Amino acid sequence: MDRDLIPDVVAAGGLVPALRQAGAELGVNVTVEADGAGARIRWEGQDGAVVRDPLQVELSAKERTFFTTGMGPGRGVELVSGTVTGLGNVVRLAAAWGQGVALSHLHAQFPGTYSSKLALAHEQGLEAVLALQWQMLHDQAAEEESFAAFGELVRAAYAEPRLRRLSAFTSHWVLGFSTSVHPRARPVIALGNKVCPPCAGAAQVMGPDWPSRPAGAHRAVN
Incomplete structure:
Protein backbone atom coordinates (compact mmCIF):
# COMPACT_ATOMS: atom_id res chain seq x y z
CA MET A 1 0.00 0.00 0.00
CA ASP A 2 1.31 3.47 -0.92
CA ARG A 3 1.82 5.33 2.36
CA ASP A 4 1.65 8.64 0.49
CA LEU A 5 -2.02 7.98 -0.27
CA ILE A 6 -2.98 7.79 3.42
CA PRO A 7 -0.70 10.23 5.30
CA ASP A 8 -3.38 11.04 7.89
CA VAL A 9 -3.81 7.34 8.68
CA VAL A 10 -0.05 6.85 8.91
CA ALA A 11 0.36 9.94 11.08
CA ALA A 12 -2.31 8.69 13.49
CA GLY A 13 -0.64 5.30 13.81
CA GLY A 14 -3.14 3.24 11.85
CA LEU A 15 -6.75 3.09 10.70
CA VAL A 16 -8.32 2.54 14.11
CA PRO A 17 -6.69 5.51 15.88
CA ALA A 18 -7.21 7.65 12.77
CA LEU A 19 -10.98 6.98 12.81
CA ARG A 20 -11.15 7.63 16.55
CA GLN A 21 -9.35 10.92 16.04
CA ALA A 22 -11.66 11.90 13.17
CA GLY A 23 -14.70 11.12 15.31
CA ALA A 24 -13.38 13.27 18.15
CA GLU A 25 -12.65 16.17 15.80
CA LEU A 26 -16.19 16.03 14.39
CA GLY A 27 -17.77 15.61 17.81
CA VAL A 28 -19.35 12.30 16.75
CA ASN A 29 -19.44 9.58 19.39
CA VAL A 30 -18.15 6.39 17.74
CA THR A 31 -16.54 3.19 18.93
CA VAL A 32 -13.81 1.82 16.68
CA GLU A 33 -12.27 -1.64 16.88
CA ALA A 34 -9.75 -3.48 14.77
CA ASP A 35 -11.17 -6.02 12.32
CA GLY A 36 -8.38 -7.89 10.57
CA ALA A 37 -6.58 -5.40 8.36
CA GLY A 38 -9.53 -3.03 8.61
CA ALA A 39 -11.82 -1.66 11.30
CA ARG A 40 -15.38 -1.77 12.62
CA ILE A 41 -16.91 1.57 13.54
CA ARG A 42 -20.16 1.95 15.46
CA TRP A 43 -22.11 5.12 16.15
CA GLU A 44 -23.03 5.37 19.81
CA GLY A 45 -26.41 6.96 20.47
CA GLN A 46 -27.20 8.76 23.72
CA ASP A 47 -29.60 6.06 24.86
CA GLY A 48 -27.22 3.24 23.90
CA ALA A 49 -29.73 1.74 21.47
CA VAL A 50 -28.19 -0.30 18.65
CA VAL A 51 -30.01 0.20 15.35
CA ARG A 52 -27.52 -1.52 13.04
CA ASP A 53 -24.34 -3.55 13.26
CA PRO A 54 -21.01 -1.67 13.02
CA LEU A 55 -19.84 -0.40 9.65
CA GLN A 56 -16.87 -2.33 8.27
CA VAL A 57 -14.03 -0.20 6.87
CA GLU A 58 -11.02 -1.16 4.77
CA LEU A 59 -8.29 0.91 3.16
CA SER A 60 -8.10 1.00 -0.61
CA ALA A 61 -4.73 -0.20 -1.90
CA LYS A 62 -4.60 2.05 -4.97
CA GLU A 63 -6.36 5.31 -4.18
CA ARG A 64 -7.11 7.51 -1.22
CA THR A 65 -10.51 6.06 -0.49
CA PHE A 66 -12.04 3.77 2.10
CA PHE A 67 -14.19 0.77 1.24
CA THR A 68 -17.17 0.40 3.55
CA THR A 69 -19.70 -2.37 4.12
CA GLY A 70 -22.85 -2.41 6.23
CA MET A 71 -24.36 -5.80 7.02
CA GLY A 72 -27.88 -6.72 8.09
CA PRO A 73 -28.70 -8.30 11.48
CA GLY A 74 -26.61 -11.33 12.32
CA ARG A 75 -24.18 -10.50 9.50
CA GLY A 76 -26.82 -11.62 7.05
CA VAL A 77 -27.45 -9.65 3.86
CA GLU A 78 -25.03 -6.94 2.77
CA LEU A 79 -27.24 -3.84 2.90
CA VAL A 80 -24.80 -1.21 1.67
CA SER A 81 -21.26 -1.06 0.37
CA GLY A 82 -19.03 1.31 -1.55
CA THR A 83 -16.25 3.84 -1.24
CA VAL A 84 -15.95 7.17 0.53
CA THR A 85 -13.11 9.70 0.51
CA GLY A 86 -11.66 11.03 3.72
CA LEU A 87 -11.75 9.87 7.31
CA GLY A 88 -14.39 12.45 8.19
CA ASN A 89 -16.78 11.04 5.62
CA VAL A 90 -16.23 7.53 6.97
CA VAL A 91 -17.30 8.78 10.41
CA ARG A 92 -20.28 10.65 8.94
CA LEU A 93 -21.36 7.55 7.02
CA ALA A 94 -20.99 5.39 10.15
CA ALA A 95 -23.16 7.85 12.09
CA ALA A 96 -25.86 7.95 9.41
CA TRP A 97 -25.75 4.17 9.08
CA GLY A 98 -25.91 3.65 12.84
CA GLN A 99 -28.85 6.04 13.18
CA GLY A 100 -30.87 3.92 10.74
CA VAL A 101 -30.92 6.39 7.85
CA ALA A 102 -32.74 4.88 4.85
CA LEU A 103 -30.50 3.29 2.25
CA SER A 104 -31.69 5.61 -0.51
CA HIS A 105 -30.77 8.61 1.65
CA LEU A 106 -27.34 7.12 2.32
CA HIS A 107 -26.75 6.84 -1.41
CA ALA A 108 -27.74 10.48 -1.87
CA GLN A 109 -25.41 11.66 0.91
CA PHE A 110 -22.56 9.35 -0.08
CA PRO A 111 -22.70 8.80 -3.88
CA GLY A 112 -20.01 6.12 -3.79
CA THR A 113 -22.27 3.72 -1.89
CA TYR A 114 -24.60 1.15 -3.40
CA SER A 115 -27.32 -1.29 -2.34
CA SER A 116 -28.59 -4.29 -4.29
CA LYS A 117 -32.26 -4.94 -5.06
CA LEU A 118 -32.21 -7.63 -2.37
CA ALA A 119 -30.80 -5.18 0.18
CA LEU A 120 -33.51 -2.64 -0.62
CA ALA A 121 -36.13 -5.37 -0.26
CA HIS A 122 -34.77 -6.36 3.15
CA GLU A 123 -35.11 -2.76 4.26
CA GLN A 124 -38.81 -2.85 3.29
CA GLY A 125 -39.51 -6.06 5.17
Missing part, protein backbone atom coordinates in the same frame (compact mmCIF):
# COMPACT_ATOMS: atom_id res chain seq x y z
CA LEU A 126 -40.26 -9.77 4.82
CA GLU A 127 -43.03 -9.49 2.24
CA ALA A 128 -40.81 -7.43 -0.08
CA VAL A 129 -38.00 -9.98 0.21
CA LEU A 130 -40.27 -12.92 -0.58
CA ALA A 131 -41.82 -11.06 -3.52
CA LEU A 132 -38.37 -10.31 -4.96
CA GLN A 133 -37.17 -13.90 -4.50
CA TRP A 134 -40.18 -15.25 -6.37
CA GLN A 135 -39.83 -12.61 -9.09
CA MET A 136 -36.20 -13.65 -9.58
CA LEU A 137 -37.27 -17.30 -9.86
CA HIS A 138 -39.95 -16.45 -12.41
CA ASP A 139 -37.45 -14.36 -14.41
CA GLN A 140 -34.91 -17.19 -14.40
CA ALA A 141 -37.55 -19.70 -15.47
CA ALA A 142 -38.56 -17.42 -18.37
CA GLU A 143 -34.94 -17.27 -19.53
CA GLU A 144 -34.48 -21.06 -19.45
CA GLU A 145 -36.63 -21.85 -22.49
CA SER A 146 -34.68 -25.05 -23.15
CA PHE A 147 -35.73 -26.46 -19.77
CA ALA A 148 -39.46 -25.81 -19.64
CA ALA A 149 -39.94 -28.23 -16.74
CA PHE A 150 -38.10 -25.84 -14.45
CA GLY A 151 -40.61 -23.12 -15.23
CA GLU A 152 -43.39 -25.58 -14.59
CA LEU A 153 -41.88 -26.36 -11.20
CA VAL A 154 -41.59 -22.69 -10.27
CA ARG A 155 -45.17 -21.95 -11.29
CA ALA A 156 -46.52 -24.99 -9.47
CA ALA A 157 -44.65 -24.10 -6.30
CA TYR A 158 -45.79 -20.47 -6.44
CA ALA A 159 -49.40 -21.61 -6.79
CA GLU A 160 -49.15 -23.40 -3.44
CA PRO A 161 -49.78 -20.82 -0.64
CA ARG A 162 -47.79 -22.83 1.91
CA LEU A 163 -44.66 -22.63 -0.26
CA ARG A 164 -45.26 -19.06 -1.41
CA ARG A 165 -44.88 -17.92 2.21
CA LEU A 166 -41.38 -19.45 2.45
CA SER A 167 -38.03 -18.04 1.40
CA ALA A 168 -37.19 -19.66 -1.95
CA PHE A 169 -34.02 -20.15 -3.98
CA THR A 170 -32.73 -22.43 -6.71
CA SER A 171 -29.55 -24.47 -7.09
CA HIS A 172 -28.82 -27.26 -9.57
CA TRP A 173 -32.40 -27.00 -10.93
CA VAL A 174 -33.76 -27.73 -7.48
CA LEU A 175 -36.02 -25.35 -5.57
CA GLY A 176 -35.09 -24.91 -1.92
CA PHE A 177 -37.37 -23.43 0.73
CA SER A 178 -36.49 -22.04 4.14
CA THR A 179 -38.49 -20.53 6.99
CA SER A 180 -35.94 -17.68 7.24
CA VAL A 181 -34.68 -15.15 4.68
CA HIS A 182 -31.20 -15.16 6.25
CA PRO A 183 -28.65 -16.19 3.58
CA ARG A 184 -27.25 -18.95 5.77
CA ALA A 185 -30.63 -20.36 6.80
CA ARG A 186 -30.89 -24.10 6.15
CA PRO A 187 -33.66 -25.16 3.74
CA VAL A 188 -36.41 -27.38 5.10
CA ILE A 189 -37.89 -28.52 1.78
CA ALA A 190 -36.33 -29.17 -1.63
CA LEU A 191 -38.21 -29.90 -4.86
CA GLY A 192 -36.24 -31.66 -7.59
CA ASN A 193 -34.45 -34.91 -8.35
CA LYS A 194 -30.95 -33.44 -8.76
CA VAL A 195 -28.18 -33.42 -6.17
CA CYS A 196 -28.36 -30.03 -4.45
CA PRO A 197 -25.48 -29.43 -1.99
CA PRO A 198 -27.05 -26.27 -0.48
CA CYS A 199 -30.19 -28.33 0.24
CA ALA A 200 -28.40 -30.91 2.38
CA GLY A 201 -30.60 -32.01 5.24
CA ALA A 202 -33.83 -30.81 3.66
CA ALA A 203 -36.75 -33.10 2.91
CA GLN A 204 -36.37 -33.58 -0.85
CA VAL A 205 -39.55 -34.33 -2.78
CA MET A 206 -39.88 -35.12 -6.48
CA GLY A 207 -40.25 -38.19 -8.67
CA PRO A 208 -37.58 -39.04 -11.25
CA ASP A 209 -40.04 -38.40 -14.11
CA TRP A 210 -40.67 -34.72 -13.40
CA PRO A 211 -38.41 -33.29 -16.17
CA SER A 212 -40.34 -35.20 -18.83
CA ARG A 213 -43.82 -34.96 -17.34
CA PRO A 214 -45.02 -31.48 -16.39
CA ALA A 215 -47.69 -32.95 -14.12
CA GLY A 216 -44.87 -34.30 -11.97
CA ALA A 217 -44.22 -30.80 -10.64
CA HIS A 218 -47.80 -30.44 -9.44
CA ARG A 219 -47.73 -33.89 -7.83
CA ALA A 220 -44.57 -33.00 -5.90
CA VAL A 221 -45.98 -29.70 -4.70
CA ASN A 222 -49.29 -31.18 -3.66
Whole structure:
Protein backbone atom coordinates (compact mmCIF):
# COMPACT_ATOMS: atom_id res chain seq x y z
CA MET A 1 0.00 0.00 0.00
CA ASP A 2 1.31 3.47 -0.92
CA ARG A 3 1.82 5.33 2.36
CA ASP A 4 1.65 8.64 0.49
CA LEU A 5 -2.02 7.98 -0.27
CA ILE A 6 -2.98 7.79 3.42
CA PRO A 7 -0.70 10.23 5.30
CA ASP A 8 -3.38 11.04 7.89
CA VAL A 9 -3.81 7.34 8.68
CA VAL A 10 -0.05 6.85 8.91
CA ALA A 11 0.36 9.94 11.08
CA ALA A 12 -2.31 8.69 13.49
CA GLY A 13 -0.64 5.30 13.81
CA GLY A 14 -3.14 3.24 11.85
CA LEU A 15 -6.75 3.09 10.70
CA VAL A 16 -8.32 2.54 14.11
CA PRO A 17 -6.69 5.51 15.88
CA ALA A 18 -7.21 7.65 12.77
CA LEU A 19 -10.98 6.98 12.81
CA ARG A 20 -11.15 7.63 16.55
CA GLN A 21 -9.35 10.92 16.04
CA ALA A 22 -11.66 11.90 13.17
CA GLY A 23 -14.70 11.12 15.31
CA ALA A 24 -13.38 13.27 18.15
CA GLU A 25 -12.65 16.17 15.80
CA LEU A 26 -16.19 16.03 14.39
CA GLY A 27 -17.77 15.61 17.81
CA VAL A 28 -19.35 12.30 16.75
CA ASN A 29 -19.44 9.58 19.39
CA VAL A 30 -18.15 6.39 17.74
CA THR A 31 -16.54 3.19 18.93
CA VAL A 32 -13.81 1.82 16.68
CA GLU A 33 -12.27 -1.64 16.88
CA ALA A 34 -9.75 -3.48 14.77
CA ASP A 35 -11.17 -6.02 12.32
CA GLY A 36 -8.38 -7.89 10.57
CA ALA A 37 -6.58 -5.40 8.36
CA GLY A 38 -9.53 -3.03 8.61
CA ALA A 39 -11.82 -1.66 11.30
CA ARG A 40 -15.38 -1.77 12.62
CA ILE A 41 -16.91 1.57 13.54
CA ARG A 42 -20.16 1.95 15.46
CA TRP A 43 -22.11 5.12 16.15
CA GLU A 44 -23.03 5.37 19.81
CA GLY A 45 -26.41 6.96 20.47
CA GLN A 46 -27.20 8.76 23.72
CA ASP A 47 -29.60 6.06 24.86
CA GLY A 48 -27.22 3.24 23.90
CA ALA A 49 -29.73 1.74 21.47
CA VAL A 50 -28.19 -0.30 18.65
CA VAL A 51 -30.01 0.20 15.35
CA ARG A 52 -27.52 -1.52 13.04
CA ASP A 53 -24.34 -3.55 13.26
CA PRO A 54 -21.01 -1.67 13.02
CA LEU A 55 -19.84 -0.40 9.65
CA GLN A 56 -16.87 -2.33 8.27
CA VAL A 57 -14.03 -0.20 6.87
CA GLU A 58 -11.02 -1.16 4.77
CA LEU A 59 -8.29 0.91 3.16
CA SER A 60 -8.10 1.00 -0.61
CA ALA A 61 -4.73 -0.20 -1.90
CA LYS A 62 -4.60 2.05 -4.97
CA GLU A 63 -6.36 5.31 -4.18
CA ARG A 64 -7.11 7.51 -1.22
CA THR A 65 -10.51 6.06 -0.49
CA PHE A 66 -12.04 3.77 2.10
CA PHE A 67 -14.19 0.77 1.24
CA THR A 68 -17.17 0.40 3.55
CA THR A 69 -19.70 -2.37 4.12
CA GLY A 70 -22.85 -2.41 6.23
CA MET A 71 -24.36 -5.80 7.02
CA GLY A 72 -27.88 -6.72 8.09
CA PRO A 73 -28.70 -8.30 11.48
CA GLY A 74 -26.61 -11.33 12.32
CA ARG A 75 -24.18 -10.50 9.50
CA GLY A 76 -26.82 -11.62 7.05
CA VAL A 77 -27.45 -9.65 3.86
CA GLU A 78 -25.03 -6.94 2.77
CA LEU A 79 -27.24 -3.84 2.90
CA VAL A 80 -24.80 -1.21 1.67
CA SER A 81 -21.26 -1.06 0.37
CA GLY A 82 -19.03 1.31 -1.55
CA THR A 83 -16.25 3.84 -1.24
CA VAL A 84 -15.95 7.17 0.53
CA THR A 85 -13.11 9.70 0.51
CA GLY A 86 -11.66 11.03 3.72
CA LEU A 87 -11.75 9.87 7.31
CA GLY A 88 -14.39 12.45 8.19
CA ASN A 89 -16.78 11.04 5.62
CA VAL A 90 -16.23 7.53 6.97
CA VAL A 91 -17.30 8.78 10.41
CA ARG A 92 -20.28 10.65 8.94
CA LEU A 93 -21.36 7.55 7.02
CA ALA A 94 -20.99 5.39 10.15
CA ALA A 95 -23.16 7.85 12.09
CA ALA A 96 -25.86 7.95 9.41
CA TRP A 97 -25.75 4.17 9.08
CA GLY A 98 -25.91 3.65 12.84
CA GLN A 99 -28.85 6.04 13.18
CA GLY A 100 -30.87 3.92 10.74
CA VAL A 101 -30.92 6.39 7.85
CA ALA A 102 -32.74 4.88 4.85
CA LEU A 103 -30.50 3.29 2.25
CA SER A 104 -31.69 5.61 -0.51
CA HIS A 105 -30.77 8.61 1.65
CA LEU A 106 -27.34 7.12 2.32
CA HIS A 107 -26.75 6.84 -1.41
CA ALA A 108 -27.74 10.48 -1.87
CA GLN A 109 -25.41 11.66 0.91
CA PHE A 110 -22.56 9.35 -0.08
CA PRO A 111 -22.70 8.80 -3.88
CA GLY A 112 -20.01 6.12 -3.79
CA THR A 113 -22.27 3.72 -1.89
CA TYR A 114 -24.60 1.15 -3.40
CA SER A 115 -27.32 -1.29 -2.34
CA SER A 116 -28.59 -4.29 -4.29
CA LYS A 117 -32.26 -4.94 -5.06
CA LEU A 118 -32.21 -7.63 -2.37
CA ALA A 119 -30.80 -5.18 0.18
CA LEU A 120 -33.51 -2.64 -0.62
CA ALA A 121 -36.13 -5.37 -0.26
CA HIS A 122 -34.77 -6.36 3.15
CA GLU A 123 -35.11 -2.76 4.26
CA GLN A 124 -38.81 -2.85 3.29
CA GLY A 125 -39.51 -6.06 5.17
CA LEU A 126 -40.26 -9.77 4.82
CA GLU A 127 -43.03 -9.49 2.24
CA ALA A 128 -40.81 -7.43 -0.08
CA VAL A 129 -38.00 -9.98 0.21
CA LEU A 130 -40.27 -12.92 -0.58
CA ALA A 131 -41.82 -11.06 -3.52
CA LEU A 132 -38.37 -10.31 -4.96
CA GLN A 133 -37.17 -13.90 -4.50
CA TRP A 134 -40.18 -15.25 -6.37
CA GLN A 135 -39.83 -12.61 -9.09
CA MET A 136 -36.20 -13.65 -9.58
CA LEU A 137 -37.27 -17.30 -9.86
CA HIS A 138 -39.95 -16.45 -12.41
CA ASP A 139 -37.45 -14.36 -14.41
CA GLN A 140 -34.91 -17.19 -14.40
CA ALA A 141 -37.55 -19.70 -15.47
CA ALA A 142 -38.56 -17.42 -18.37
CA GLU A 143 -34.94 -17.27 -19.53
CA GLU A 144 -34.48 -21.06 -19.45
CA GLU A 145 -36.63 -21.85 -22.49
CA SER A 146 -34.68 -25.05 -23.15
CA PHE A 147 -35.73 -26.46 -19.77
CA ALA A 148 -39.46 -25.81 -19.64
CA ALA A 149 -39.94 -28.23 -16.74
CA PHE A 150 -38.10 -25.84 -14.45
CA GLY A 151 -40.61 -23.12 -15.23
CA GLU A 152 -43.39 -25.58 -14.59
CA LEU A 153 -41.88 -26.36 -11.20
CA VAL A 154 -41.59 -22.69 -10.27
CA ARG A 155 -45.17 -21.95 -11.29
CA ALA A 156 -46.52 -24.99 -9.47
CA ALA A 157 -44.65 -24.10 -6.30
CA TYR A 158 -45.79 -20.47 -6.44
CA ALA A 159 -49.40 -21.61 -6.79
CA GLU A 160 -49.15 -23.40 -3.44
CA PRO A 161 -49.78 -20.82 -0.64
CA ARG A 162 -47.79 -22.83 1.91
CA LEU A 163 -44.66 -22.63 -0.26
CA ARG A 164 -45.26 -19.06 -1.41
CA ARG A 165 -44.88 -17.92 2.21
CA LEU A 166 -41.38 -19.45 2.45
CA SER A 167 -38.03 -18.04 1.40
CA ALA A 168 -37.19 -19.66 -1.95
CA PHE A 169 -34.02 -20.15 -3.98
CA THR A 170 -32.73 -22.43 -6.71
CA SER A 171 -29.55 -24.47 -7.09
CA HIS A 172 -28.82 -27.26 -9.57
CA TRP A 173 -32.40 -27.00 -10.93
CA VAL A 174 -33.76 -27.73 -7.48
CA LEU A 175 -36.02 -25.35 -5.57
CA GLY A 176 -35.09 -24.91 -1.92
CA PHE A 177 -37.37 -23.43 0.73
CA SER A 178 -36.49 -22.04 4.14
CA THR A 179 -38.49 -20.53 6.99
CA SER A 180 -35.94 -17.68 7.24
CA VAL A 181 -34.68 -15.15 4.68
CA HIS A 182 -31.20 -15.16 6.25
CA PRO A 183 -28.65 -16.19 3.58
CA ARG A 184 -27.25 -18.95 5.77
CA ALA A 185 -30.63 -20.36 6.80
CA ARG A 186 -30.89 -24.10 6.15
CA PRO A 187 -33.66 -25.16 3.74
CA VAL A 188 -36.41 -27.38 5.10
CA ILE A 189 -37.89 -28.52 1.78
CA ALA A 190 -36.33 -29.17 -1.63
CA LEU A 191 -38.21 -29.90 -4.86
CA GLY A 192 -36.24 -31.66 -7.59
CA ASN A 193 -34.45 -34.91 -8.35
CA LYS A 194 -30.95 -33.44 -8.76
CA VAL A 195 -28.18 -33.42 -6.17
CA CYS A 196 -28.36 -30.03 -4.45
CA PRO A 197 -25.48 -29.43 -1.99
CA PRO A 198 -27.05 -26.27 -0.48
CA CYS A 199 -30.19 -28.33 0.24
CA ALA A 200 -28.40 -30.91 2.38
CA GLY A 201 -30.60 -32.01 5.24
CA ALA A 202 -33.83 -30.81 3.66
CA ALA A 203 -36.75 -33.10 2.91
CA GLN A 204 -36.37 -33.58 -0.85
CA VAL A 205 -39.55 -34.33 -2.78
CA MET A 206 -39.88 -35.12 -6.48
CA GLY A 207 -40.25 -38.19 -8.67
CA PRO A 208 -37.58 -39.04 -11.25
CA ASP A 209 -40.04 -38.40 -14.11
CA TRP A 210 -40.67 -34.72 -13.40
CA PRO A 211 -38.41 -33.29 -16.17
CA SER A 212 -40.34 -35.20 -18.83
CA ARG A 213 -43.82 -34.96 -17.34
CA PRO A 214 -45.02 -31.48 -16.39
CA ALA A 215 -47.69 -32.95 -14.12
CA GLY A 216 -44.87 -34.30 -11.97
CA ALA A 217 -44.22 -30.80 -10.64
CA HIS A 218 -47.80 -30.44 -9.44
CA ARG A 219 -47.73 -33.89 -7.83
CA ALA A 220 -44.57 -33.00 -5.90
CA VAL A 221 -45.98 -29.70 -4.70
CA ASN A 222 -49.29 -31.18 -3.66
